[in-house]
Amino acid sequence: MDEQAARNWIAPTPAQMAAMARRVLATIPEPFAAHLADVVLIVDEFADDETLASFGMTDPFELTGLYHGRPLGDKSVWESGAMPDRIHLYRQPLLAEWCETGVTLGDLIRHVVIHEVGHHFGLSDDDMHALEDAAGE
Incomplete structure (x- = not known):
């Protein structure tokens, strides 16, 4: 999805959001x-x-992303056969937040992805903000 489409409020497809x-x-x-x-x-x-x-949630719009897996620091080299770690993005909640807040969709996706990457590494919220800053635009 290009920035022009994002500025015109065209919702990306799941494939475009994944890209x-x-x-x-x-x-x-x-x-x-x-x-x-x-x-x-x-x-x-x-x-x-x-x-x-x-998570004790009933509203599906509350959750925009989720990391499924064990943080790297909790893993052992002796583990095998585990499911791969996964980052889920939830398209409709992200689109709703985009429309409600006016924050660019790219910025929302960036924030959620980096937050979930932080969970992969077992980072604190402060560390996640530092990682987001280091990742740049």
Whole structure:
């Protein structure tokens, strides 16, 4: 999705949103970037009911993204057969936040992706903000 489409409030398809998120992942600096190659990026319309319930949520618009996996620091070299770590973006909640806040969709996606990457590394919220600043535009 190009910036012109974003300025004209044209909602991206799931594939376009995934491409936007991949561009964000490409801005993550080393040494973090080396540990993201196996993380799967998934764009769904909404989180499923089970996921929402696990966070005590009933409104599917409350959740814009989620990291599924174990933080790198909690993993062992002896583990095998585990599902790959995944970052889920929830398209409809992101689109709703975009419309409600006026923040650019690219900035929202960037914020959510970097936040979920932070969970992959077991980072604190302060560390996630530093990573977001280091990733640049």
